[in-house]
Amino acid sequence: MQQAIREFVLNLGVDDVGFARAGDYQNPKSYEIRQFLPEAESFIVLAFKVLSSCESPSWSVALNGYMDLGAYAREASYKTARFLENRFNAKVATVPLSYPFEVRHDRRGIADFSQRHAAIAAGLGTFGRHNLVVHPRFGTRVNFVSIITDLELEPSPKIEQDLCIHCNLCVNNCPVKALEQEGKTNVAKCLKNALPYSLGTDIAFWTEFGAASPEEQKELLRSERYGRLHQAAHIGNQYMCFNCVKSCPVGVTAGQ
Known part of the structure; x- marks a missing residue:
């Protein structure tokens, strides 16, 4: 079953895929995974290499690159979910890249579901100094979507190697110094500048x-x-700063 899922996903043009058990999702700031699917047993994470156009000096070209990626990722997620339901009679909950999301005053800047933590649990990377996921092939230039399911799937091996080279370029190139404290992003500073x-x-x-x-x-x-x-x-959201991604040297060749 798992091999069939992997082959289906990769045949869609998705760049990588990982699997994890529901209990492996550990992010104390977002909702518990069974809030999205009460029967959740596993989740599948799809990885998408970011287009080189996303690093264009033209803000509109860069944003459109990310919008194209988001549309493609949403389509791949939907097709995968339909495959799981039709082939394995599974229950699913798709978690997209971005909106819509709940807006709550007590949870400002916190997503309903963390794609970063899901990707780490599914063996698709490790956290870098910028608190983004560093993929072993694509570096920081990668986005993720997740599909939660009631299927019991064997988890992918987690990456134990630290993929970040700790050059601190992301820290030094942040225009609002949102990465000064290691292991934490000052969300208020980041979003005020990026949005x-x-x-x-x-x-x-x-x-x-x-x-x-x-x-x-x-x-x-x-x-x-x-x-x-x-x-x-x-x-929807228009991010106008990608310095932490653009300044990261890990995976530059693979990301272009």
């Missing part, structure tokens, strides 16, 4: 708009800021 057109910025804009004169309101609606906020509202 300049997020919900907080939107609230600030409309607060300013409400207090403005009619003429000032017209100017606000013609502004670049409003244009980007409007776009973000339609296409």
